[in-house]
Amino acid sequence: MAPESDLYTGRPSDLVGRRIAGYRIEREIGRGGMAVVYRARDLRLERTVALKLLAPELARNDTFRQRFTHESRVAAAIDHPHIVPVFEAGETDGVLYIAMRYVAGRDLRALLDQEGPLPVATAARIAAQVASALDAAHEHDLVHRDVKPGNVLVAPGTDSDHPEHVYLTDFGLTKKSLSLTGFTTVGQFVGTLDYVAPEQISGRPVDGRCDVYSLACVVYETMAGTPPFQRDDDMALLWAHQYDPPPALTERRPDIAAGVDAVMAKALAKIPDDRYDSCLAFVAALRAAASGAGPGGHPPTQVDLRVIGAPEPPTPPPGPPEWARPVFPGAG
Known part of the structure; x- marks a missing residue:
């Protein structure tokens, strides 16, 4: 018989109906290489949550467990409207878990797959909410390191001026933590290659500007329909992130203002x-460039000289009357 912990990353049906750390599993809602996410019922507070169960081998690494605990606490302490709240993080039966708010809706990956490139205004609204969440995390010295469409949840908004409410998820499981577990050994890279910053690839120190790069890759895809770099294999894609200039967005979306390319x-x-x-x-x-505004964020100012009292240019003297103008033979 398989060990108890093997069930946590087994078939989706294996855990449905089971009780884990005070949560009853209802159904699987997401799966990755290192974790499975379930919709579950919090039996203590009678609420629906998203319960992420990490791969059992992660719990066996003491360094990872310590960093996971620390970063989960930091993430839980961030009170921000665009960050999925973390309710609890812990360990049960040798498996690490995180309980988070359950967000009804779809992620940005599903939205793009279903609708294709988004209108510029929609892409900018989504980007602004994700950016706000990331900057808030950076103020707490927490770098996300895995910004991608699958980690951006898009829920219904409150009114026509705010048609969507965006949440950023997957804090408390940063790639810095995972690099301590052996998941970044030769031939294996932790992260999503379409959105990874060059300094992550080369192993250099990272800060919030790493998330700026990844967010830009996501924003590019929301408007172009594809990430900035597309290659036939992973090594070529990693090379492109490090050395190849990104293609101009206007090549794929000619309707977008040319100033967006520089941004x-x-x-x-x-x-x-x-x-x-x-x-x-x-x-x-990005918003300023998309609206045609100048570097300062404002459109070019039209000045009416009459309003500010400046002298108007003199009116040129009238030319000679029609009958006095010379006539050149052959001119017509």
Whole structure:
């Protein structure tokens, strides 16, 4: 018979109806290489939650367990309207788990698969909410490191001015933690390659500007329909992130203002120092460029000289009357 912990990452039906750490599993809602997410019922507070169960081998690494506990507490302490709240994180029967708010709706991956490239206004609204969440995390010294459409949840908004409410999820399980477990051994890279920053690939230190790069990749995809870099194999894709210039967004969306290309190029710069200092700064520049505004965020100002009292240019003197103008033979 398989060990008890093997059930946690087995077939979806294996856990339905089972009780784990005070939660009753209802159905699987997501699966990745290192975790499975279930919709579950909190039996103590009678509420629906999203319960993430990490792969059993992660719990066997003491360093990972300590960092997981620390980062889960940091994530739970962030009170932000666009970050999925973490209710509880712990360990049961040798398996690490995180209980989070259950968000009804779909993730950005599903939205793009169903609807294709989004209108610029919609893409900008979603990007602004994700950027706000990321900058809030950065203020707590927490770098996400895995910003991708699958980690952006899109729920119904409150009114026509706010048609969607976006949540960023998967805090408390950062790639820095996973790199301590052996998941980043040769031939295996933890993360989503379409959105990974160059400094993550090369193993250099990362900060919030790593998330700026990944967010820019996501924003590019929301408007172009594909990530900025597409290659036939993983190694070529990793090379492209590190060395190839991103294709101009306007090549794929000619309807977008040309100034957006410069904004995207800066956000996707290979060197962190060349990028925007924050995610919100990137989105602000994106919105200004998309609206045709100048570098300062304002459209060009039209000045009426009569209003400000400046002298108007003199009216040129009238020319000679029609009958006095010379006639050149052959001119017509």
